[in-house]
Amino acid sequence: MGFAKVAPSPGEIAIRMPLIVPRCPSGSPSLRLSLVVLSIGVASHFLLYLDSVVDNLLPAALPFFLSVYKKKEDAELAWELMVSARIYGLAVGCFLAIIISMKSGRKFPVILGTILDVIGVLFTLLTVYIPAGVAAAILGRFINGIGQGIVQTAGSVMLAELPPLRKRGTALASLTMWACVGELAGMLISVEGFLGNATHWHWAMGVPLFLLVPALVILIRAPESPRYLYLNNKESEARKAMLYYQNIADAKLSTEEILNELVELRDSCDENHNGKKHVKKPTNLTELVTDRMRDGQFVRPLLIALFVQSFVHLDDWLWISYSTQIFENSGLQAAPAQIASLLMALPQAGISIALLFCFHHFSRRSLLIVPTIVSSIIGLIAIIGSHYRNILGFSIMSTLPVLASLDLVVAAISGESAYAIVPELFLPDDIILGTAAVGIAQNIFGGILTNFLLTALNSAGTAKVLVPFVLMNIVYAIVNYKYVPETADKTPQ
Template sequence: MGSKETSLSPMLLLSVLAAVFGNFQVGYHSGNMNAPQQVIENFFNTTWQANYNVSLTTSQMTILWAVTVSSKDFGGIVGALGVKGLADTFGRRNSILIANALSVVSGSLMSISQLCGSLGLIITGRLIFGLFCGLCMSLIPLYIQEVSPTALRGAFTIMSHVSFSLGILVGMVMSLEEVLGNAQFWPLMLSLSVIPAVLQYLTLPFCPESPRYLLINRGQEEEAEAALRKLWGNSWDILTEINKMREEASQTQSKVTLRDFLSLRRYLNPISIIVAITLGAQLSGFNAILNYSTDIFTKAGFSQSQFLTLGTGVINVVFTVVSVLLVERVGRRKLLLTGFMVGALCNILLTVSEATMRCIPGMSYLQVLLVFSSISAYELGPGPISWFIAAELFDQSARPFGMAFTCMLNWGGKFLCSLLYPPLLNLMGAYVYLIFTAALCCAFTFTFFQLPETKGRTFDEIASEFRQANRVVLLKELQKDFRTFN
């Protein structure tokens, strides 16, 4: 691989940065509902009293808040169903722009919820925003993967997760009572995501469509070459890359249906890998900590728990950046295994610290350290890699299905954690973290035995490995059938 191949052109950087404005919006709404929980709950209670002349009970408030928080994640599951249709019909870039409209609508609805005295507008707004999440968290990694050189593919894709983590941190800051997370300004705080949505509309239309989509999906070779030159500059390797795309196109089934995706043997192994990695990441406990960290720190006895929650946002960003620096050096596989192992250890120790906090002095400080360590382990590998690994394991025709499937699993795991963590914590207490430990151990085991390293390998090389595995299995079955026949 020539050095020119990895040179960065201004257009390539602009394309990546314009795309990740979407991830920033998702992160913002993942981090802004924690600190102002009591303020928004007071609005819920006041509105409920005005409409029904009765106050919400504690259990009703718990359920209503869990539904409010998890509605975004449920919307993410539904939104992921549209990824394949949008990506293959309108292209990767245009699909991102189409999905972006959902974010604008969502922010607008939540901004008028207090004015209209409607808690339903908050839930509806978050549900619509969830549809945007389900689309953009698949479409954006898909676009970045297909416009990036192989040597930078992993690092550039994790940039989308860096933007996501930055969004979480900004959401946490904006939701502080001293900033906008108070009784007067919380509707404004919920609507600020419209700003990066507008910025995306001002930048992404000037960026090229995915060259791989143009050549392999649409058969537009001249347009693909022009887009590639615009993205990478006039490097000597452009024609080489075009030839690689041609070769991949010849090996790729022209159209893959959902039935093909779920039944063809060459896709079954990647699907099983995605299930293990994604559910391991989302059931690791990270989402419970992210959504309820303020409550966790308050119960541990810290009076300024919202600032510790802000610390989780800082740790989140720092270790996502570390992942960017390591992913092309260490590889996806090692980062995943390390993250799963450290995360499992943190959850075991969280169980011990939670169970002994009342009788052993200083355990509350250990719990803070473990929460930070758990977030670090997640962002080191499982968090960012679980969102994009599917794009590297499937061929061009099946890639949107793979990303949509990944997105559904990711948002499904987030939804379950957001919805079930509060009642499970009340039911199991400290031992709820053992559920997360079991999920991480299963993910570690499956990753160790099944996931090939994808660092520095082209899409066709990775797909060929699974096609070859399919041929080996098919040959064994044919030999077995031949022996039976004889």
Template sequence: MEDIKESEVTEFLPHRKDALQVQNAPFGKNAKRLAILAKKELGGSSSDLAYKKDIDRKKGFPIWLVLCTLSSTVGASTQFGYNTGVITVPAQYMRAFYNESHNDRRGSYMNPDAHTWLWASTVSVYCIGALFGALTAGFFSNKLGRRGSLLFSNVFSIVACVFIGISKFVNIYELVLVGRVISGYHSGLINSLVPLYMAEIAPTALRGFIGLLHPLLMCLGILGAQVIGFYMFNGEHEWPVLLCLPPFLASVFQLVTLPFCPESPRWLYMNRKDSDGAKRALVRFRNSKNVDTEMKQMEEEYEKESCEERMGVGRLLYMVVFEKPHWRKPLLISCTLCLGLQMSGIMMVWFYITDIFKQANLSDSQIAVGTIILGSLNVLGTLISSVLIDRLGRRPLTIVPSFILTVSCVGITLCTRYQSQSEWLQWMCIGFIAVLVLALSGGPGPMVYVIVSEIWPQAPRPAAMSISYIVNWSTNFSIGMFFPFLRNLFGEFVFLLFAATMFILGMFYFFKLPETKNKTFDEIADFFRKEKQTFYEREGQNHINNHGLKYSNCNVSEV
């Protein structure tokens, strides 16, 4: 092995500063070469490494990691996407049911304004429920665990399905609104819980790819809702089945499979102080008994956070303002990423895509095909980003598409403004919409779920994710409520608001967003901690140098 050049070895190792991490990367036959590099990096003998016994042995297939990922994403992420995208397909039949139900029970039909308001409420209460789901996700994830909270969340999904499913049979349209609120609450929960669980069970080298499976399956759920709605349950009396059956089956799938999966090792170690349980979970996730390196990393991170209690949203905000200034930048990054997801213009595209297609003189069948094509682009973009994220990194996949979104919004504005003068401008407008969908799904859209879960230490991570997704759902709700008024006020120029927002956010990401590819949670936390070192921390370092004092996280002692 001694004749191997260092240049031949370094290309296989994404963690040169921590050579022991290689045992968790899927390098297989290159393990011996990595041992050479470990010797050079650590200044010691490769025979002294903790994974010596496993270095020449090919790791087994991580079956439990795959099962947990499938159970979490197929059982929850697809459900979230499905519930988000399904409501527009049966809109005309549901609105007719509202009117008929009102007439049967009260002897008169609704006036047009009340009818419109009721349908707008059906759409918007989903976001209100999701906002409260995001608010409480941190509490449940700390109390019940990541896996336990996901299992518990299925109660809300099933109850929502029951309310919506029986509404037509008992002729009470108010049950639809109640079901939508509960369904939204479930979506708010899983939109925080799934990325959190995925980030904590994934190996560092695969954390980006596994983290993107949540938005990928979410996009598949949206596409599935469009296909099923247009081509399967598309009758006047079938909308309750369309809204309820697929989410119910997804919940049943998760309830059957997820109990066999291990809990998050990080939650077991750092929240429950169960080192034995954490090690057993890691052994199952990695399909290897040699998990000492990851256990040591969790131990070191726990020691740094030993004074930081598990916290809720209010406690986190207090600490960001008064006690932990190095948490301000991660919080700002998390919130701006979620803001960018909603201010990209994508919500308005989905709301008004039918009108845009009709202006291009497309038939109903062509509109259905066009909508499904856009949904397929949504999936394609996320799939491309999942392949590139651990190669190119998070920064380029967030920054470059942000500026592409800016150009797309400007293009949509201009084409919409002058489309009456030329038919080809109508098709160009559809082209800009396709670019917008592809850019968002291949960049800032899925990056939200990876970056927000990566840039926080263990203690504040659930609360920080709750705050971020509260911003997400609040913005979603606000756009849905006020966009019609803005559209009436500014006309087609309203998309310039989204263009300006994405340009500003793109510049912010360029200057402030760090690269987290191939970095451990502890390394990312150290980056923000060192970047925002306070006066007192600098003074403490001076005392260490001058007076021989050793500072821990919680006490001061003589060296």
């Protein structure tokens, strides 16, 4: 077999490109790639199911919590702690992903995170069966959050590295699809006719096991990211892994892309370090963060990514977390409000799945900016409707579930674009650190926001809460239009 070799400077890695591609493993690489992509989505963003399901479970779970805590205030406080534990676990998981990935590549963190996902769910199933069941549930949700944070960070990098360039955006956008499906499934399962009742409510938190276990098996059998293997001079393993995920033609193009990245990174490194050919890589997290924060090639995309991903979920935080309460405040009874929350999430899930089949036909910027503008218009209609409740003979507030559903649809579209853009902004060596930093910031922000939202909704009303959301969406669209680059089919260099 012949090879094209990129000549290294002292201390650099030599990567050889195969001129004759080795025999492709049996089976369809597209199917294998799809299964791994879907499994990463299950172990990360589908677990938003666990946040969605608790939105409707409190009435069913309250009798049990009252039997433990006696006072309703203490019971609700324990429930709030259980709900928020997963959000803060997510931030911890994103941080741990940086440390683990520095030594262990992409695959190991994803598998470890998935195992933690499973352990966390199993802990929550103990809630009503052991004396310290509530504490076990709180710990379980925290562990589950850590697992999702690890998979979300390392898995996003794998999704950016495994597919051919033309399919990269679709793979990354699948994360938002899984988030929408998870949110819808949580609302469906928590309906009283399914598991949202006093007898079976705790089983609702165990449903993700049906997908997590097969996903774990698939991920264990899958090879490491070929890009990571190439960059670490494991050429033989990299070639086999590349053909596991891609057909021969795509594998050749992807290998050329990796080699070009190596050359450009080396040239950039030479230029930034005054001609020095060998640059010592950071050996610990402190050195890594300090080194990268001095480099504008990392700081600039980091600032953009922090803005893009942190604020794209504003509408989701509102509607998914507290839609039932909002609909009750607008005049619906408890049961219709619960059903309205479920129906609200149906179009979002459908659109997010359909968009995957045509995602590559649109620019990332248009999918990010246009839906945000539409969301601002929807918010304005809801605000006006709350002040002028009867226009043309009918109550605008009665259409609030419809407005919320439309808002979630456009949020899903912009969310798929945001999750594709963020990893694409960073240089290959910076993706783990960059996506982890963004994930930490997003989840801390979301945790703080959700802690105050319910109180704000009950005291100030939906209209006043929507005002800052609408204003932020307008700012979001303007800033993205001005500063966010188009990343589709482009390498970070």
